[in-house]
Amino acid sequence: MKAGLWALLAGAGLLALPVAGYFYLRGLPCETCAHDSAAPYLQQLEAQRLAQTGADPEHYQAAVRQEDRQHKRFPPTPPAYALVHVDRRFTAPQRLGPAQLQQLLRVLNDSASYQWGEIGTPYFDRVITFHSAAGACIGVTELSYDSQTYSTPRLARMKWGELQEQALQQILQTLHDPAAITEPALRP
Structure with a gap:
């Protein structure tokens, strides 16, 4: 009987550890989160997206002209x-x-x-x-x-x-x- 109770408590503890870790990490300030380690990469991706999608007026106008020529x-x-x-x-x-x-x-x-x-x-x-x-x-x-x-x-x-x-x-x-x-x- 005691062995079954100890096994149940151990199983509950193993389940509780990842859940507690998740809530602990969510409560940390952003500079310690793993997400911020990707910030330079995300900034680089955003810069590439700006270059490709036409924040530059000349690139945008050329892309629209090309779409018009191709009847898109x-x-x-x-x-x-x-x-x-x-x-x-x-x-x-x-x-x-x-x-x-x-x-x-x-x-x-x-x-x-x-x-x-x-x-x-x-x-x-x-x-x-x-x-x-x-x-x-x-x-x-x-x-x-x-x-x-x-x-x-x-x-x-x-x-x-x-x-x-x-x-x-x-x-x-x-x-x-x-x-x-x-x-x-x-x-x-």
């Missing part, structure tokens, strides 16, 4: 329809009407809709998926009401995804227009 648009092929996902659990996605789909694509593909910058960690209020006639997903835009978008595939003209206030209002007006939603999208 978002999504890469014209979508047959788009679904607006409010949440992933309790609400069925809604299908946008053709006029609202074209309005949304016009705003998303216009470089004047974006400004340089991005907000911290956005909460995405809507996810819009673009689909081909066969039903394949050909593009995704995550939209935050705080003006941040992330579109995949990404284009240079989207800068870092932060929308101008006017562009955000156009998108919100398009999404909240009662005529925009043609029908609930039924899942196959």
